[in-house]
Amino acid sequence: MRIVIIGSGTLGRHVAASFDDHELILVDRNADALAAAEESVDALTVFGEGTDRSTLESAEVGRADLVVALTPDDNANLVSAALAAELGCRRTVARVDRPSFYQTTSGIERDVLGVETLLCASRLLSGELVRRLNTHKNIQTFAFDGGRLHLALVVIDQKLGNRPSQFPKLVRAVVRGGTLHPVKQAGRPETGDHALLVGKPAPLTAALAEFGASYRQRAVLVGGGDVGVQMATILASVGSLDRLIDRDHARCYELASDLHDVKVVHGDGTSLGFLREERVESADALLAVTGSDESNLMTSLMARELGVERTFARVQRPGYGEVYSHLGITGVSPHETIARAVRWSVPENGIFQVENLAALGIDIVEFGIPRRDCERLNDIPFPPGSVVLSLAGDRHRVPDTQSRVTPHEHVVVALPADRRGMLERVIRKLHKRGNKK
Amino acid sequence: MNPRTVARLAAPLLALLVAGLAVPFVLAVLDAEPLAAAGYGAACVLALVLAVVARLVGRGSPETVYRQDAIAVVVLIWTCLGIIGGVPLMIEGSVPEPAAALFEAMSGFTTTGATVIGDIDNLSRATNLWRCEMHWIGGMGIVVLFVAVFPQFGVGARHLFKTEVAGPITSGLAPTIRQTARALYRIYAALTLVCAGLFVAAGMPLFDAVCHSMSTLGTGGFSSRGASIGAYDNAAIDWITCGFMLIAGINFGLYYALVRGQWKEVVRNAELRFYLAVNLLVALFIAWGIRGEHGSMMESLRHSTFQTLAVTTTTGFMTEDFELYPLTSQFILFGLMFMGGCAGSTAGGMKVSRVLLVWSAVRDELGSLTDPNRVRSIKLGRQAIAPSIVRGVLVFIGAYLIIFLASSACLVAMGMDFVSGMSATVACLSSVGPGLGSVGPTDNFANVPAAGQVLLSGCMLAGRLEIFVLFSVFTRGFWRR
Numbered sequence: 051m052r053i054v055i056i057g058s059g060t061l062g063r064h065v066a067a068s069f070d071d072h073e074l075i076l077v078d079r080n081a082d083a084l085a086a087a088e089e090s091v092d093a094l095t096v097f098g099e100g101t102d103r104s105t106l107e108s109a110e111v112g113r114a115d116l117v118v119a120l121t122p123d124d125n126a127n128l129v130s131a132a133l134a135a136e137l138g139c140r141r142t143v144a145r146v147d148r149p150s151f152y153q154t155t156s157g158i159e160r161d162v163l164g165v166e167t168l169l170c171a172s173r174l175l176s177g178e179l180v181r182r183l184n185t186h187k188n189i190q191t192f193a194f195d196g197g198r199l200h201l202a203l204v205v206i207d208q209k210l211g212n213r214p215s216q217f218p219k220l221v222r223a224v225v226r227g228g229t230l231h232p233v234k235q236a237g238r239p240e241t242g243d244h245a246l247l248v249g250k251p252a253p254l255t256a257a258l259a260e261f262g263a264s265y266r267q268r269a270v271l272v273g274g275g276d277v278g279v280q281m282a283t284i285l286a287s288v289g290s291l292d293r294l295i296d297r298d299h300a301r302c303y304e305l306a307s308d309l310h311d312v313k314v315v316h317g318d319g320t321s322l323g324f325l326r327e328e329r330v331e332s333a334d335a336l337l338a339v340t341g342s343d344e345s346n347l348m349t350s351l352m353a354r355e356l357g358v359e360r361t362f363a364r365v366q367r368p369g370y371g372e373v374y375s376h377l378g379i380t381g382v383s384p385h386e387t388i389a390r391a392v393r394w395s396v397p398e399n400g401i402f403q404v405e406n407l408a409a410l411g412i413d414i415v416e417f418g419i420p421r422r423d424c425e426r427l428n429d430i431p432f433p434p435g436s437v438v439l440s441l442a443g444d445r446h447r448v449p450d451t452q453s454r455v456t457p458h459e460h461v462v463v464a465l466p467a468d469r470r471g472m473l474e475r476v477i478r479k480l481h482k483r484g485n486k487k
Numbered sequence: 488m489n490p491r492t493v494a495r496l497a498a499p500l501l502a503l504l505v506a507g508l509a510v511p512f513v514l515a516v517l518d519a520e521p522l523a524a525a526g527y528g529a530a531c532v533l534a535l536v537l538a539v540v541a542r543l544v545g546r547g548s549p550e551t552v553y554r555q556d557a558i559a560v561v562v563l564i565w566t567c568l569g570i571i572g573g574v575p576l577m578i579e580g581s582v583p584e585p586a587a588a589l590f591e592a593m594s595g596f597t598t599t600g601a602t603v604i605g606d607i608d609n610l611s612r613a614t615n616l617w618r619c620e621m622h623w624i625g626g627m628g629i630v631v632l633f634v635a636v637f638p639q640f641g642v643g644a645r646h647l648f649k650t651e652v653a654g655p656i657t658s659g660l661a662p663t664i665r666q667t668a669r670a671l672y673r674i675y676a677a678l679t680l681v682c683a684g685l686f687v688a689a690g691m692p693l694f695d696a697v698c699h700s701m702s703t704l705g706t707g708g709f710s711s712r713g714a715s716i717g718a719y720d721n722a723a724i725d726w727i728t729c730g731f732m733l734i735a736g737i738n739f740g741l742y743y744a745l746v747r748g749q750w751k752e753v754v755r756n757a758e759l760r761f762y763l764a765v766n767l768l769v770a771l772f773i774a775w776g777i778r779g780e781h782g783s784m785m786e787s788l789r790h791s792t793f794q795t796l797a798v799t800t801t802t803g804f805m806t807e808d809f810e811l812y813p814l815t816s817q818f819i820l821f822g823l824m825f826m827g828g829c830a831g832s833t834a835g836g837m838k839v840s841r842v843l844l845v846w847s848a849v850r851d852e853l854g855s856l857t858d859p860n861r862v863r864s865i866k867l868g869r870q871a872i873a874p875s876i877v878r879g880v881l882v883f884i885g886a887y888l889i890i891f892l893a894s895s896a897c898l899v900a901m902g903m904d905f906v907s908g909m910s911a912t913v914a915c916l917s918s919v920g921p922g923l924g925s926v927g928p929t930d931n932f933a934n935v936p937a938a939g940q941v942l943l944s945g946c947m948l949a950g951r952l953e954i955f956v957l958f959s960v961f962t963r964g965f966w967r968r
Contacts, residue, residue, distance in 0.1 A: 073662035
């Protein structure tokens, strides 16, 4: 696949590295950034402004399968991506970080101003942080639909006291005795069941709390920027937010005015005394999401010192996440999150993502249908034993057999791992048929 | 720099050398030349053993290839090429002395074309083929061939490529470096085949056509005839050679652009226009100067064009002895030896783009004296060149001149005269081949002392690898792991 990446800064290079098995062309107006990129990525470099038609023509975007605009300038990204689409590029992705630009609250929007996919870094990052927050005890979580849809796998264990009287609403499938069942056929929860929950970040967090008191978490947020605001909104909506801390008083006043049901506290998150005073140790988790890696690291270390069991930090610099994990802090990188979202936006043979739950012998597959088609779920010959978990898109839908899948929606299906090949053949046929029309 | 990574990368390169040596070996066997067969067979075995050892040493080495590893591989492999390439010549007896054999092989691979062999007409076909094959491999580069052939993906291959194909402004042709390398070799191979075909059509025997086409496109200059191209005394062959020397001296990236229909980029290329203009003007000037020695102006132009292109493209072929030209013409040709061909071609020298950049820098400096408030940008045509690149070019030229002076001084100290010493140095540093004086077009380098031949071999290597790549190996920082 031929990919043109506009913007060869840290994010551009990181995304390029994730596509190193493809043909890459990097465009940037900064010669030094291009030279630095050449040191780490096998790519053709084009010097010039990504919003200039001549530069895009030099980069041959008309022949490209994907153009990704990742500069720090939202407007430039939109213009570059829209122009690339006009010049004939097959797919376009643009990074637009301004949350106010989006119609929905998710981090991805489709078909805006001729650009196929828009990505909001702060929303994607906050979604990822919520997912990591939910990954604890005997819960595994996975992100689908570019991070907009989360899947949680909960093992029901009598000893943990997490057996609810009935399965929460978001449970879509249950693995019992090594076999996958739709939740309607599973009856009541039993010890040893593996419950598969599917939903957007906030409802999923609320649903997990139904498994028991120990699953209800209260988190402290440090950092009132875009990411902090997104997280505060999500966590407050499900009663999981303890407080939001920011060191800028004017900003705190803005936050207090704009946010509802959020306790906003003014103070320095890197100060041990302040954190002690705020008794952060009573929280189940602390998330440091300021724009400074150093501050986030300090805050997390202080919180651990005070006894907060789980600490999370936003890590701007790629590759630092591993270092943080040695210190017992979960580092989450916006660059890696965006790179994953960009990677997700490019399906292979119609398949967007596959997660293998090896221990259970099942796969979760996310696939799309050809653009011009509108298939009924009933008409898709799923392999035996498959359970459709969700129709993911701008709205997450719980499907029934009569549901029609629109081209912008993706089907998320769980099936026995040994039948994945059958599903892949079905998807290939769907796309072949769709391309012929 | 990780020696095991270097060994791992060197192994397939040495395997390529084995494949190259196998060709003259087979020819020697077919021609029933036992000494030649023994020589090429022994060299094959030697290269194969070294390849196996390198592979064993390199097992388990890290996958990541750093810049220092790339430099070490390129320097190591080019040194091995010179040493191993001379083994068959020693065993066969055509060049029995080790220093001379090293010189001849290094001259082959660096496409210099300077020879220590006096009696070329009586060389075996295998050796004639090997000499020209060395030019062909060295012209585009064995590392480029390696990148094109072996699945060495990723930025490590890019480091290797850029280390061998250094230049003032390096830019790829295609998204992946492997595509770039393959594109270059396809163009190179196609041009070689066309050249050979035209030579045959003009009356050159097939074997000679194969040898000369490899030598021409590699801008080497080794010939299967003692009198070089002049031995044929054939105007058509002369003009075909002129045409392909000119082609070989042009940036191969422009051919890639032509193939893709981007002819405007070709026409607007400042380096190409300057290169063509210089060749035209000098050829006309020399033709006028030597018109008295030839029957017609056309005849005069034919020879002047040939010699001009042979020097500017650093090929070094000969149709007549340019030491018999007027002194002004000789001086101009001597000066052109420093310039060489275009960047991205198989020609040697400092490269036309560097000369143009220096000229722009000089104009900029003069302009700043008279108009200090004006802000200027140094450009190559319409392309603005970053100050760091201009600085790099000036440093390169300074280093080039220092090496030229130091090496010339050493050769003079060894007993060579001024003219011979200086011209021998520039002929090797710029990969031209023939110099002036005792190393002129009708002479050879056999009388250069052994130490001088080793020194000149080093000059050839430094010139081919554009100086800094070779000399960085001698810095302390390079050997830090």
